[in-house]
Amino acid sequence: MGFPENAAPVDHKRRLFLANGTRTNHSSNSNSFLALSAGDPTMFEPFWRKMGDKCKVVIRGSDFMSYFSDVKNVCWFLEPKLGDAIRRLHGVVGNAVTEGRHIVVGTGSSQLFQALLYALTTPGGAEPVSVVSSAPYYSQYAEVIDCLRSRLYKWEGDAHSFKKEGPYIEVVNSPNNPDGGLRETVVKNRGDQGMLIHDLAYYWPQYTAITSAADYDIMLFTCSKCTGHAGSRIGWALVKDKDIAKKMIQYITISSIGVSKESQFRAAKIIGVICDGCENVQSTETDNFFKYSRHLMTKRWQKLREVLQHNRYLSLFKYPRQHCLFTGESVETLPAYAWLKCEEGIKDCEEFLRGIEIVGRGGKQFGADPKFARVSLLCREDDFNGFIERLHMGLQGEGKGH
């Protein structure tokens, strides 16, 4: 093969979240390695730049000084404007039912996931509650669960092979990170032993068809993957059961005494601008955030499929086309990540990619075979083009090498 068996030593400053969330670089391809292992959603920046003053926020020195946002709400640290914006957004997009749900805001959906683990397992019994998700699963679930060696819960890996008796939590991530698959529960019903968390971070029109308003008991969303504002660390949970919501709030009170008001205030503004853009019948494709971002995703997937056409080494899944209630069209799933599979007996996709100076995240971290690797497609345009270019050059080299 035309690439070194042992890839060039990785510049560790350029690797992102590769192992256990250790830091690495993110952007621009000026350095030799192109870091696409984190899902940093910078691709949406041009849209927000274009929106200009519409989504500008001004915060004065005396604003938001208190811990408290709304003492009349169970979630006393939720800014009322953000709660309203979230309900409006789900109404406009039609991707989730908010009626009869409590909104719990969190420092990203990661904190909400931990709040749920706490809420669903406290005060805890003799044995920790098992937590599973069907492989390939989001690599952070295992990290979060095992991090503090809690006696309340325990990561048990792939839901498909889960056989233990007793209470368990199944995390259903749909569309799924890393592979973009549409998911349902896997563990067979065992009376009232099972608890479900629906992580719907990617259930937005730029990634998939909105086929119905999700109506689960516990649903997680995040600004990072919806609007692209990862730096704000704002996520939210829609929770049916008041006692579960209260326990989540208790956890967030203990772990961080609430959530940044500045981020909440700004997220409310950003979400408002998205809703206005969607509701305005006059709006052009470029005013409607989801149309804009879907268009971008479509182009990226076209380029990616094109460059992989006729190559023997890397393959991608085919995704279903479904009728989308939001766009009114039949649309294909366009995952946030390329879930690449190595063919021709190549055993380690992360290593293969490293050979062509692309840093992805290997399948093993997602409970999958190392012949898979995840590469983020949410990067800035230059980085995406660099990715395509490296694939083009690298796979050409491969072809010639044989």
Added chain:
Amino acid sequence: MGFPENAAPVDHKRRLFLANGTRTNHSSNSNSFLALSAGDPTMFEPFWRKMGDKCKVVIRGSDFMSYFSDVKNVCWFLEPKLGDAIRRLHGVVGNAVTEGRHIVVGTGSSQLFQALLYALTTPGGAEPVSVVSSAPYYSQYAEVIDCLRSRLYKWEGDAHSFKKEGPYIEVVNSPNNPDGGLRETVVKNRGDQGMLIHDLAYYWPQYTAITSAADYDIMLFTCSKCTGHAGSRIGWALVKDKDIAKKMIQYITISSIGVSKESQFRAAKIIGVICDGCENVQSTETDNFFKYSRHLMTKRWQKLREVLQHNRYLSLFKYPRQHCLFTGESVETLPAYAWLKCEEGIKDCEEFLRGIEIVGRGGKQFGADPKFARVSLLCREDDFNGFIERLHMGLQGEGKGH
């Protein structure tokens, strides 16, 4: 006694963090109960209002979208401007050494405390590491430590009575929450078994004399108690050992993938305005945040001592006067909380206060006798005046009752 033995049923909507951080109300005394159990630092609002446009921040839609702030820094999610502002602030105030320290930013100092527990105990041995602090100790330490029933660490309560063998962490909170005492380590040196966390949240000129630049290995600070911006949830740690800093960063990556950029950006601005005000030799008392806030605290403590003068039921500690390097004057410690002690055989101070419609936090939560209770003095002016008035009326009633 002139107050009901069983205090009137508490309006639970008005109680703040009373038990395990469950929510309650915060401000204004329009309702019958005056909630002063949380340390919500709203007393500083008028200063920031007065500063006007100087401390206004403007954030555009395309700002801060990435997870990453500075990939060249170990703490990749720290906004460089905030790091600079923190170093400048400690330089201006003279309360801590920043040279040779890594700055780790957190979602409040609560998250940093958890990050430290993780950093100091991972990967963990057969037995959890004991964590102690000398009573009365900040009630949140125990809550945070016991919350997830970790196998890594365990709350062992009062450092004075700690006798166990093996590794331990002692948290030294100085000036101490709740009682304002100046603290040193309590557990006797046991070779290299002990690890120290210095929680210096209240080591600022409005609360105490700055007697030297703290030079400990691990120091915690927070905006909430320094500038009064509790809603921003910004804390920082100054950490000497790079490996400990790295592990803390790993924890914050897992638990929330960084810290709100909006809050960091604004905290940098606010801290900059404080530094400008302190450094400007022309600045009046009201331009210098610490002079302003110290003046406010002085007035509050005077009023409090006055109203308690000659009463038989509630007493306060006397605090030392020390030379302050920041103000250049001999100043008294002016704690953020009144640590009230009931006399005359009254056994439950929280209940006593409730009888005069003041909600404080009982001594038991701080590992102290129930004859103590903590009442926040950082509330808005109206609430503080309401507090003084209730004490005045209540203690008068008491006096007459006997």
